[in-house]
Amino acid sequence: MAKKIKNNNSVSFDKQVDEIKEWQENLYNPGDYIGTGKVPLPLRKLISSLKIMIVLGMIFLILPLIEIIMYLRVETVISHIVPLIVGIILIIGGLIRIKK
Numbered sequence: 001m002a003k004k005i006k007n008n009n010s011v012s013f014d015k016q017v018d019e020i021k022e023w024q025e026n027l028y029n030p031g032d033y034i035g036t037g038k039v040p041l042p043l044r045k046l047i048s049s050l051k052i053m054i055v056l057g058m059i060f061l062i063l064p065l066i067e068i069i070m071y072l073r074v075e076t077v078i079s080h081i082v083p084l085i086v087g088i089i090l091i092i093g094g095l096i097r098i099k100k
Contacts, residue, residue, distance in 0.1 A: 053094035060087030 064080035064087075 050094045050097050053090050053097070057087045057090030057092075057094060060084070060090060 060083045064083045068076055068080055
């Protein structure tokens with residue numbers, strides 16, 4: 001049983017390596033990636049990771065909130081609106097994906 005699982009993992013790993021090599025070879029070939037919907041493997045894995053989304057969202061929320069609390073001024077609040085919105089969107093997106 002362990003041999004079968006190990007064999008499946010090696011096939012999956014080989015497939016991922018082949019995809020990365022193919023992507024690297026055709027990186028600057030416009031006909032290969034325009035309109036085909038291909039996403040590079042590292043980006044595909046990064047986007048699907050819920051933990052990374054939620055952690056990044058927390059970072060985007062916590063750091064601006066700390067600075068807003070330390071330096072309570074209108075300029076600080078205005079300059080940190082975008083990171084706060086991005087953090088909220090990342091956390092909500094991660095929670096929605098977890099719910100599905």
